[in-house]
């Protein structure tokens with residue numbers, strides 16, 4: 001293989017259609033019963049064989065580390081350690097997923113790096129091993145490999161695909177400032193001291209997804225971290241109220257926030273709502289869901 005070969009993998013953002021959070025376990029992580037859906041905002045990650053690990057962005061993005069702290073480098077090191085190999089790569093990330101927005105952008109980069117390096121070096125890592133390595137990197141990373149719609153249990157790392165016959169449009173309202181996931185979970189513990197030990201699996205949401213009923217999905221959207229995120233970011237309340245007034249099928253905080261989403265059944269309604277928001281100076285974009293998980297787009 002010539003050293004200039006590279007592989008580009010595209011990995012999606014996620015939303016949690018349902019995020020049920022329990023009280024913290026002895027290891028500090030929270031048990032979850034969540035339904036992930038991959039949505040059409042993407043990071044593209046290109047990996048090339050190199051003498052040392054490095055990471056670059058195609059355009060500067062505030063808040064993304066460009067050293068060993070980048071989760072993509074951690075993913076590469078975890079994969080080579082798994083195989084007992086002394087290899088390294090140059091990793092170039094084209095970020096389309098908001099940073100620290102609760103849409104698992106870093107997790108997408110980790111998943112893309114695992115898949116890209118596996119293909120670049122023809123490591124033939126089994127799916128089970130890739131998912132296991134992904135789970136050691138972060139709770140949301142296994143889902144970024146799987147994509148579509150999936151039930152997440154454990155601390156979010158155990159993913160089981162579920163039938164989803166919906167095809168909806170998310171109006172994604174971007175925030176200029178991120179929110180720290182650990183800080184939101186810490187505040188959740190303060191305001192929800194009686195959270196369950198095992199949060200229940202949301203059966204009605206699973207039925208609505210299987211039925212392809214976007215209106216019912218919109219009614220059932222739920223996120224236990226929402227009150228904690230609202231406390232930490234009171235400015236979200238006004239945007240949330242405005243989104244509700246545009247009469248979408250439902251409104252949701254993405255994961256630990258601060259990205260807010262409105263679900264529309266029709267793309268034309270979503271476009272009208274996006275244009276109205278843009279006129280008010282609020283940054284937003286549209287994303288379809290569900291979409292595929294991490295996948296190779298280029299061998300060059």
Ligand SMILES: C[C@](O)(CO)[C@H](O)COP(=O)(O)OP(=O)(O)OC[C@H]1O[C@@H](n2ccc(N)nc2=O)[C@H](O)[C@@H]1O
Pocket residue numbers: 016019028029030031032034102104107137138139140141154155156181182185255256
């Ligand atoms: C909010 C969600 O995005 C919902 O899917 C995830 O739970 C967060 O997933 P993530 O960003 O991949 O999180 P990780 O990198 O695994 O953990 C970051 C930090 O979030 C908190 N954390 C995360 C997941 C979890 N089930 N319980 C937690 O308390 C912990 O403080 C942890 O140290």
Ligand SMILES: Nc1ncnc2c1ncn2[C@@H]1O[C@H](COP(=O)(O)OP(=O)(O)OP(=O)(O)O)[C@@H](O)[C@H]1O
Pocket residue numbers: 063064065069070071072093098099100101102103104105106107109110140178179181255256257
């Ligand atoms: N490749 C990466 N892209 C973005 N952030 C990264 C990356 N690697 C490390 N980080 C660090 O991780 C933090 C969280 O980034 P990320 O964009 O994944 O947040 P998030 O979308 O809120 O995550 P989640 O939804 O999984 O909780 C960033 O503030 C940054 O310090």
